[in-house]
Amino acid sequence: MRFRHLTVTATIVSGFLAIGGTAAFADNTATLRKALSHLPETALATADPMPIAFLDVKAMSSAEEGALSEAALRRMSFGSFLRPLEALQYGMGKDWTEKAGVPFEDISYFVGNGMPPVRLAYWGLADEKAADTLLEALTSRGFRQLQDTPRMLANGDPRAINFEARDETNPWLGTMGQTSFAMPHAETVMQATAPQDFEPVLEMKRSVADNPAIATLLEGIAKAPASRDSTLVQALVVTPLFGMSSVDPADFLQSDMTDLEATKKKLEEKMVEGSKGIPPYFAGMMVDAQQATGPALVISLAYADCASADSAVTTIQARWNKATDLNGIADISGQSVPAADKACAAVISFAAKGETNEPLRHAFSGAMTRKFNVLQIGAPE
Known part of the structure; x- marks a missing residue:
């Protein structure tokens, strides 16, 4: 049945592609559209009925007088879909900068897609330089550069779980000490549990935003x-x-x-x-x-x-x-x-x-x- 669900969703999505075209939008969708522009359209062709989650950190901060305020942390609804937010809600924002490698207020948005273990999280930052700065910070937080892919970092083996390294307040390890692979993509840093999870992004022909x-x-x-x-x-x-x-x-x-x-x-x-x-x-x-x-x-x-x-x-x-x-x-x-x-x-x-x-x-x-x-x-x- 899982295959059947995936097949019918893919055909429904492909059917709607025939009507084509996008349009200009007002500013209130700009950050969301920017985030969705990094996800491949294939993210919609999945057995998961709720495949994509998004959080605008700046908007949350404005709405709740700080993105790490008690009200903001209570309001965050989609932490189970976004690996970094799971850690944030466990730790209530304490030690975030030290463990994440970037101040929470410097993050623009998070967006993610996929079903575990193939689930991607995108850390949306101010620009490509900010993304490179985060990658550099990760090298002093247990990450190593992959020899065959210099722009990709990892803190363990693909899909590996290390309970001795688990830290529920660390967004790169989490409750099971699960490996993170990190790779820059425009102004984002992508997070996955194995390098092959990045392939749909690198081979993207059309984004979710353009669907x-x-x-x-x-x-x-x-x-x-x-x-x-x-x-x-x-x-x-x-x-x-x-x-x-x-x-x-x-x-x-x-x-x-x-x-x-x-x-x-x-x-x-x-x-x-x-x-x-x-x-x-x-x-x-x-x-x-x-x-x-x-x-x-x-x-x-x-x-x-x-x-x-x-x-x-x-x-x-x-x-x-x-x-x-x-x-x-x-x-x-x-x-x-x-x-x-x-x-x-x-x-x-x-x-x-x-x-x-x-x-x-x-x-x-x-x-x-x-x-x-x-x-x-x-x-x-």
Whole structure:
């Protein structure tokens, strides 16, 4: 089944490539787009329904009066996806500079993708010089240069675990003393557990940021009235598999899914057979946003047309209000946003009614336990 999930996601992604094109966005997506530009598009073709996580360190610092404040550390939701953040949350920021090799405030963002053990973390820094400075700092922190790849450092053997070296507060070792390989890529330093994990990046033909589905949902966030003035603090990219628990991907393996309309039609036929649900989306994003009134969860989904996006907005709002644990915790607004080549984004904002982002907390904790069905494709009403 794992192979089947991977295959159907890859074909859905390849189908959406046919609509092509990207667009200019407002500034609130700039750091996120920059981070996603370092990830190969193949990161989306995975069995993982939540393959990419992002944290804007500067935005978190602004929103919570310091990126290492107690409020900021509590707000960081995606530490399990980003190896450096696991260490940060264990140590609450103490001794970070000494062990990481760079002050936390000098980091612009973190972004990561992949399923363990093949999981990459990108340390986004100010520029290439800053990336080189971090690499140099690692040479005095247990790292050695690889003879056949001078620009790559390692503190152990590929995929190795050394419990004697474990340090849960060290982002390069962690709770199991797992090896880290480090390599510069533009203004980032990439972190992996084996050198071959860097190959998709080095062989990248198109980035995640340039994927038309991702471009569509980002354009939605940048232009929708409910989100365009927000600061994007954290984000989690989801694939169609996130909403497909009631649909067996094996049902589509015999079909030609190389174009968007064919894929959409096949999914809709399965929905009609037994249930109602939001139209199939081709990529999605759950965003922790800071708005003028406080924190909010912003959801953006990429569609082939605005009729589908309008339907998704209406259905998602209704589902949220129907859920007893979600009703009343947010002020909800949503709209569709036209994008390039007739594509469209469905953008819904769930503005928290308190000082903490309860909508995001409920959505993320529910997603981790497979109980968040607001984005379910074809789920019963």
